[in-house]
Amino acid sequence: MTSERIRFFLPGPSYVPAAAREAMTGPAIGHRGAEFKALYGRLQGPLQRVMRTAGDVLLASGSATLVMESAVVSTVRGAVLHCTCGAFAERWLAISRSHGLDADEVSAPWGEAIDPDVLRAALKRKTYDAVTVTHNETSTGVLNPLAELAAVVREESDALILVDCVSGLGGARLEADAWGLDVALAGAQKALAAPPGVVAFTLSQRARERAAAKEHRGFYTDLLRYVMYHERQGTITTPPIPILFALDRQLQVIEEEGIEARWRRHLELRRQTEAWAGERGYAYASGPECGSPTVSCLRPPPGVDPPALVAELARRGVTVGGGYGRWKPETFRIGHMGEVRAGDLGALFADIDEVARTLG
Numbered sequence: 001m002t003s004e005r006i007r008f009f010l011p012g013p014s015y016v017p018a019a020a021r022e023a024m025t026g027p028a029i030g031h032r033g034a035e036f037k038a039l040y041g042r043l044q045g046p047l048q049r050v051m052r053t054a055g056d057v058l059l060a061s062g063s064a065t066l067v068m069e070s071a072v073v074s075t076v077r078g079a080v081l082h083c084t085c086g087a088f089a090e091r092w093l094a095i096s097r098s099h100g101l102d103a104d105e106v107s108a109p110w111g112e113a114i115d116p117d118v119l120r121a122a123l124k125r126k127t128y129d130a131v132t133v134t135h136n137e138t139s140t141g142v143l144n145p146l147a148e149l150a151a152v153v154r155e156e157s158d159a160l161i162l163v164d165c166v167s168g169l170g171g172a173r174l175e176a177d178a179w180g181l182d183v184a185l186a187g188a189q190k191a192l193a194a195p196p197g198v199v200a201f202t203l204s205q206r207a208r209e210r211a212a213a214k215e216h217r218g219f220y221t222d223l224l225r226y227v228m229y230h231e232r233q234g235t236i237t238t239p240p241i242p243i244l245f246a247l248d249r250q251l252q253v254i255e256e257e258g259i260e261a262r263w264r265r266h267l268e269l270r271r272q273t274e275a276w277a278g279e280r281g282y283a284y285a286s287g288p289e290c291g292s293p294t295v296s297c298l299r300p301p302p303g304v305d306p307p308a309l310v311a312e313l314a315r316r317g318v319t320v321g322g323g324y325g326r327w328k329p330e331t332f333r334i335g336h337m338g339e340v341r342a343g344d345l346g347a348l349f350a351d352i353d354e355v356a357r358t359l360g
């Protein structure tokens with residue numbers, strides 16, 4: 001737990017505690033030597049516990065989008081179905097289309113979650129190699145019912161389940177093995193509260209077999225290449241070593257808290273935000289049944305212009321997220337993720353109240 005008051009509430013990258021920042025300042029080491037192998041090995045157990053998998057957790061250098069792209073490039077030969085309900089899910093669809101893949105979508109309006117029955121109907125109509133799901137849609141603050149969606153995919157098809165859990169991992173319950181996820185991927189920069197630059201991901205046995213059957217998987221995008229290097233406790237290319245040291249430090253913090261306690265704390269932060277928003281007339285842009293534990297996307301009361309609110313908070317040294325894409329003019333977003341505590345949020349709400357009075 002941090003002693004510094006957090007004033008940084010972007011829905012990622014999130015606030016990085018001082019200890020993790022300091023962990024990045026050690027002397028340089030090589031990425032093929034014993035010290036790196038020890039670091040790599042040390043990350044495994046905590047990452048497996050965060051992702052709830054007994055399988056390997058692989059590490060890619062880059063941003064999460066790299067592994068979104070790699071997952072489809074490595075495993076999809078025929079058609080792929082994307083569950084879309086916001087900007088990041090739409091990005092995955094755009095990635096597949098950019099590769100000329102036969103990519104369809106099952107969509108829900110922005111602010112709503114994917115309906116498992118709609119997904120079921122789509123799977124009955126056509127055969128897919130893979131289905132992609134965005135667990136926590138950061139642009140709208142929607143948490144999709146991933147366990148149910150994954151169960152539907154398994155019941156209706158042989159498709160792989162590829163999951164972007166970027167802004168949920170470490171904050172929202174995720175069960176990679178129990179829910180049968182074939183790829184679950186997340187950058188370090190959201191609810192894990194480490195700096196951006198590395199992506200942790202799982203790759204099921206089924207996904208490995210599908211990838212092995214695909215002839216051209218690219219080079220940086222070849223997920224099987226990551227498995228090969230993982231077996232030697234290494235990454236496929238030069239990794240951002242300081243960031244891995246920061247992640248190592250942050251994973252110790254997460255281990256001390258315990259993943260289930262961390263999920264509960266995030267739910268509490270969500271409830272605290274809901275209570276304040278309800279009292280002040282801020283409306284959630286997402287339906288109550290699909291509320292994200294890590295991101296609140298809000299429409300302010302009349303007279304409070306979201307971009308002006310975000311700008312005035314920034315002038316006072318407090319950072320919240322603006323609305324995303326087409327929702328930019330009407331919403332703003334609070335990232336209550338990572339190491340944020342109730343006291344930090346309470347102080348943020350007092351700041352917002354004060355700014356809203358000057359704007360309203």
Ligand SMILES: Cc1ncc(COP(=O)(O)O)c(C=O)c1O
Binds near residue numbers: 062063065066088138
């Ligand atoms: C849900 C979700 N998916 C994917 C991404 C893309 O991550 P990156 O910027 O690390 O590529 C983000 C980033 O905010 C995200 O929130």
